Amino acid sequence: MKKFTKILAIVLAVSLLALSLVACNKAPVADESGTPDAGAGKGTIAVVAKGETHAFWQAVKAGAVDAGKAAGYDVTFRGPTAESEEYVASQREMVQSALNNKDVKAIVLATIGLGFSDELTQAFDNKIPVVEFDSGLYGNRADVTEGKDPSVGLVATDNKAAAAVVADNFYAYLKANNLAVNGYKVGIIQHDSSATGIDRAGGFKEKIEALAKADGITLDINLQVKANNAGEYKLGLTALKEWGAQSIFMTNEGVVNEVFPEISDNAAMYKDILFCGFDAGTNQYNWIKDAGASYAKLVGSVAQDSYSIGYKSVELAIKKLAGEDVSDVGIAGVWYNAENIEDMLSKNLFYMG
Numbered sequence: 001m002k003k004f005t006k007i008l009a010i011v012l013a014v015s016l017l018a019l020s021l022v023a024c025n026k027a028p029v030a031d032e033s034g035t036p037d038a039g040a041g042k043g044t045i046a047v048v049a050k051g052e053t054h055a056f057w058q059a060v061k062a063g064a065v066d067a068g069k070a071a072g073y074d075v076t077f078r079g080p081t082a083e084s085e086e087y088v089a090s091q092r093e094m095v096q097s098a099l100n101n102k103d104v105k106a107i108v109l110a111t112i113g114l115g116f117s118d119e120l121t122q123a124f125d126n127k128i129p130v131v132e133f134d135s136g137l138y139g140n141r142a143d144v145t146e147g148k149d150p151s152v153g154l155v156a157t158d159n160k161a162a163a164a165v166v167a168d169n170f171y172a173y174l175k176a177n178n179l180a181v182n183g184y185k186v187g188i189i190q191h192d193s194s195a196t197g198i199d200r201a202g203g204f205k206e207k208i209e210a211l212a213k214a215d216g217i218t219l220d221i222n223l224q225v226k227a228n229n230a231g232e233y234k235l236g237l238t239a240l241k242e243w244g245a246q247s248i249f250m251t252n253e254g255v256v257n258e259v260f261p262e263i264s265d266n267a268a269m270y271k272d273i274l275f276c277g278f279d280a281g282t283n284q285y286n287w288i289k290d291a292g293a294s295y296a297k298l299v300g301s302v303a304q305d306s307y308s309i310g311y312k313s314v315e316l317a318i319k320k321l322a323g324e325d326v327s328d329v330g331i332a333g334v335w336y337n338a339e340n341i342e343d344m345l346s347k348n349l350f351y352m353g
Contacts, residue, residue: 055353063310162333163203
């Protein structure tokens, strides 16, 4: 009997050991909400953007999530209701929430205003790398405390270079149509006085002037700098029309969204002006596709590669966490016109919305 009891005890012990080994090697299971158990994956990359609902940010989000999946990281994506400084407090709460989450290994951040000094300092103290993206930290990094900079790099559209792409293609169109002549009047509507607005307007102006100069031509340039307020861009359009503009460059989607309804509602007034732009969106799609319309022609625009901005930002953060050397990443803009816009749309290089 004692011998039988001893054998039974040995069998039970071996069985328990086997079950224990199986449990230890079992993959983490998801709870009812679909969230992996603690310890699953490599951690979380928290992305805090300047917005969340706009199609541009949704494309950024798609790229960010895909980059995380490729490397075994979860990605959270949050942004304020609107890209306005009145939502700075809300965005700060999002950053603080990420800092308080022990699973967050890095933060990808684009701020909409000042006031993030405490959060950036905390990130530095907690050894949490911060990747700046899109336009980076607001106010030319004014929130960064000396000696406590958690930023490891910037991923963004090279606005000056992208605007030069517009100038290259637009000037080629002018030449092909025998319009590149001395005194040709080119207007620019700059969407605000931020670094982004300055770089886009400046990049276009410098490049198209250089191209014309190489051909022995001097263009007449009129720059209208307007604030991001309702009706401001329309005022810029009116001023350029009165000046006699023969073509107009619009530096962002917001300008297009005010200009397009005006020129389509008053077709006869603006039909002889050529337009080119920056960014994407439904209005640019409709305008450029309606090639036979009686209103003014949109020759083409440059789109930001928003998907790549998201992907490369998270990828840079992951590389830093892996101990790799990292540096700023400039995302090139892509020219589109009636011929390639559908292809751009299918590749997430052009967004609607």
